[in-house]
Amino acid sequence: MGAGHTHKLYRHGHSAVHALPPQCKLAAAFAFVVVVVSTPREAVWAFALYAVLLAAVAAAARIPAGFLLRRLLIEVPFVAFAVLMPFVAQGERVGVLGVSLSVSGLWGAWNVLAKGTLGVAASVLLASTTELRALLLGMQRLKLPPLLVQIATFMIRYGDVITGELRRMSIARRSRGFEARGVRHWGVLAKTAGSLFIRSYERGERVYLAMVSRGYTGSMPVIDDIAASRAQWAHAAVLPVTALAVCLMGWTL
């Protein structure tokens, strides 16, 4: 909770992308991913165009390519799965360098890799240009149930506190010579989780009582409301609309 209340995923800046209201960015990112997912996988060039579009957005937001690529590493587990696919899928087979690979498996691997990577890149761009609090406000503006947004707010707000508590417990264990090496030590870790739960729950009760004593009746006052103008919506719509045009070309060509 220290250091300016920003999360480490956010990259501070003053670009046009940063300045857009969060609800526009959320809607645009979501629409973009929907369009990408519904593109036929045979239209390889369309995915290249999508990547160019995202690169343009990243350039406009002044997000360095290295930052973006490092964050894309979250995708590695799916890549491993996609690499397996040509070997186990059925259908017509083709020999590549003496290895027999399934054609449809290769297409499937390409499909998951391309669409997954574009989806991850879109979310990374969204998270690195939008402040956390703004994201939650944007969700509220997009008519997500207020209770859900409140829960998410509390989760984010106390996420670091709870994680910090877990880290302190881990330091305490290690400074007493404990090292989890295998199944035999699961009991200790489970007790850690148990006491973490009790601490979180009790903190929740204290927070709730503190809020009630300050007049909380179930809804949070909105003090920093953000309205989006028509022009801002239009700016945000550029990305998904261009993507939609590419997608339609992919279907017809």
Next chain:
Amino acid sequence: MHVPDGFIDAPVSVAAGVAAAGAVAVSLRGARRELEDSAAPLAGLVAAFIFAVQMLNFPVAAGTSGHLLGGALAAILVGPYTGVLCVSVVLLMQGVLFADGGLTALGVNVMNMAVVTVVVAYAVFRGLVKVLPKTRRSVTAAAFTGALLSVPGAAVMFTLFYAVGGTTDVPLGKVFTAMVGVHVLIGIGEAVITAATVGAVLAVRPDLVHGARGLSTPLKLRVGGELVDAPAAAAPVAPVAGPRSTRPVWITGLVTALVLAGFVSYYASASPDGLEKVAADKGIDRNERGHAAAGSPLADYSVKDVPDTRLSGGLAGVIGVGATVAVGTGIFWMVRRRRADELTATSTSVAG
């Protein structure tokens, strides 16, 4: 198990999203009752707990380690509705902030990892707690079994989604075997740690364990040197929210079933194999071919094992609707249970 974008095709993702939204709406209502109005801060802190506990790595053997999924743990510690809600919020935040799990696959992820794990774990847990003797040990044993089954349950649900809307050509049997096989192993770890965690909380704050609330012995008073049962609390006030609470559940379940069945029948009537063959032979309509390719696992499955496409399509439909009805019934069953619990809760709060 976070499903990325593009793994499940768009129509099925949308259908899963609708179903997930329904489930979250039902849980929002239920959580309000489970947490007695303090829903937001408490559920938020529990969500933060699940988020943190997923970072706790458990060494399995040399070099490999796993982490808790947390669905079963949340269901047993704070109740099924709050559990679904908290895991869903965690998934939402992971999807939006950390790009872990695709934005379009959010519905699929919520259905798999929040709804199915929680419903399976809680149903098994409640069933066992009812059957077993009322001791702490049986609560721990029930937690073990619930968590053990919840993870393969999510894997089965994933396979169902894959059967209906998978975009790759891996045969269904292989996916099923691999997913369920791996997740039975993961389930064992999840079960051991969930049971130990529930045991640890039970030892310190048994009142916090939602699943063990029935365990508290009835209040006894010492009157004139001997123990007598405390007078029953005043007649429970009829809950105002009670009678209307089942209708949205039914409507949600019905809409979910209809949406899923609609998409399934769409695939069935598109008769994937014939069209695929024609399109591949003649290369006629790329639009149609796209659809056929999207439904290809189902198509291959039907070509291989069930020769009649109508029959196989119908089978897929039955599987889909069956799964939906099972989930819907599970939710409904829990709502009824909760109402019974609520009566006792009301009476205690009246007494206290």
